[in-house]
Amino acid sequence: MTELSEEAGNALRSALDAEHAAVWVYGLTTAYATESRVHNAINDAIEQHKRVRDTAVKVIRGAGQTAPSAQPAYDVGAQVTDQGSAIELLVKAETDCQTGWRSVLENTDDPGLRSTALDGLTTAATRATRWRLTIGQQPAAQAFPGQA
Template sequence: MTELSDEAATALRSALGAEHAAVWVHGFASAYVSEPRVRSAIDDAADQHRRLRDAAEELIRGAGQTPPAAQPAYDPRTQVTDQRSAIDLLITAESDCQVGWRSVLENTDDPGLRRTALDGLTTSATRATRWRLTVGQQPAAEAFPGRP
């Protein structure tokens, strides 16, 4: 059984919530994508978010707690009408995941949990950079990913 401090548990639950939302957002955004390479990138990203979601759930269960369930749907916060606006939504989802995983890093000393959090932070930051490059957004990379 893994022990989580209250701060680490709260941060991990928040990161899990962001991963739940990201999985939903990737499915939603794919309906607005016309380019096969973009659709393939969305599918790959969704797989990675499912992997991180599952890892977060397993860590929470390993601490003897019940992970929060996904919502049936999420508010995209902006109107999505085409591929560009769908990619903008994906950038937002990746940014939300970065904030969640960075918080986990800041709230635990557990090596396994830190590895998972670093994986979540770096993969989300990399994907967000790729999405910004896809739509020509500058700067493409953030200096401090996950900074709220």
Template sequence: MSQAELSEAGERAVRQALGAEHAAVWVHGLAKAFVADSKVAAELREAAATHRGHRDRTRELLRSAGVAPPAAEPAYRTPKPVTDQDSALRALLAVEQDCSVGWLAVLERSELWRLNELALTCLTDSATRATRWRLRLDVRPSAPAFPGRE
């Protein structure tokens, strides 16, 4: 992919989605300290690995387009303080929603097959994990009609 292929709006959307992935990796690390349930901990480890993979693929795509990917921030703010497993799951839900918003924006602003394929995978993964966290938190509805627009 060349820089000419990535529109200004597309680049901006990808950079924002990458920022959401950076935040997701950080929040998963934070949440790990507050999750006691072994099944939830396993789901969290799997989700963190998936976010790291999405982050790395996104950085590679930006570099191949001649764009320097933004670095991760040293820390991120959660919507509310994380103090226990419930608040950790709520932070995870929030970050999955943010990732869904970011990847939907990429789909809406890019015409590049490779990028759209990645965005669709990332949007689907985030929407699925957000639904999992909503179910664990007993949040209804558990799945929004339009992920990325909730």
């Protein structure tokens, strides 16, 4: 059984919530992907988010705690009408994941959990940068990903 401090557990549950939301958002945006390269990138990202999500669930359950479940739907706070607005939503989802994983990094000393958090943070930051480039948003990369 893995041990999670209260701070690390709270941070990990928040990161998991962000991952659940990201999987849902990516599913929504598939309906708006008009270019095959965008559709392929969405499908790849869904698989990566599911992988990181599943790892987070295993760690939480391994610590004898209850992992939060995905919601049936999420309020995206914006109207998605086309590929561009869908990609803007993906940037937001990736930014939320970055914030969650950065918090995990800041709240644990466990090497395995830090590795998972670093993977989640860097892949989310990379995807957000790619999405910003796709829609011409500048600056494309954030100086300190996940910093609120």
